Amino acid sequence: MHPQVHLVDDTWIDAAPETVSVEVRDPANWQAWWPYLRLTVTRDRGVKGVQFAAESGPSGRWPALTGTVEIWLEPFKAGVILHHFLRLAPADGQQLPPRVTRRANRRAGWHAKQVFWRLKDSLESRPRETSG
Template structure:
């Protein structure tokens, strides 16, 4: 099934790549960042990020979604560009109506922005 949520976004964090990679690779953060997903690492790229298979997580008021998640870390100047990609579809295999799909995409996108802005604030405060 084609992803109905196809999020591509990025945030620049003024922190060393190793510090960002350590936070991104810590499983304790994943449940907080994506409470609606259960993630399994499919590829640990070390300082370059992590790729995941995503299955629905129970509860939390989110629809059951499945697909892939990726965080790609790109060193840039004194920091790192955190690229994040979410490719998700209803776990049921039944497509959402267009309006519901757009609403879900906005919700997932806004949630991702908040996650990575908070990460940026935390890592840059460590200066």
């Protein structure tokens, strides 16, 4: 599969990796984050994130898509970098027109920022647990 919708995005969150992992691994969040995709966990990496097989039905804008979604959590300083990868291609193997590809990538990027900035805001507004 050569993805036509291809997104690589990073968001730093000032929260412990374990805290972010709980949210990332909660199936209740997946439908809100990717309402246009049906996800199947292919690899649960625990505190390091999760990988999915993804597929969508056809919409008015493009055909059915298939591919992968991944969230990798990388501890960094006092928080975590949430790396988000989205790789999708038409399920029928056809090519999307260039204009549709650009629009799909732009929308996926904007959507990812909205989703993960909301997560960032939510987690950073919580009191931080301290050890000791």
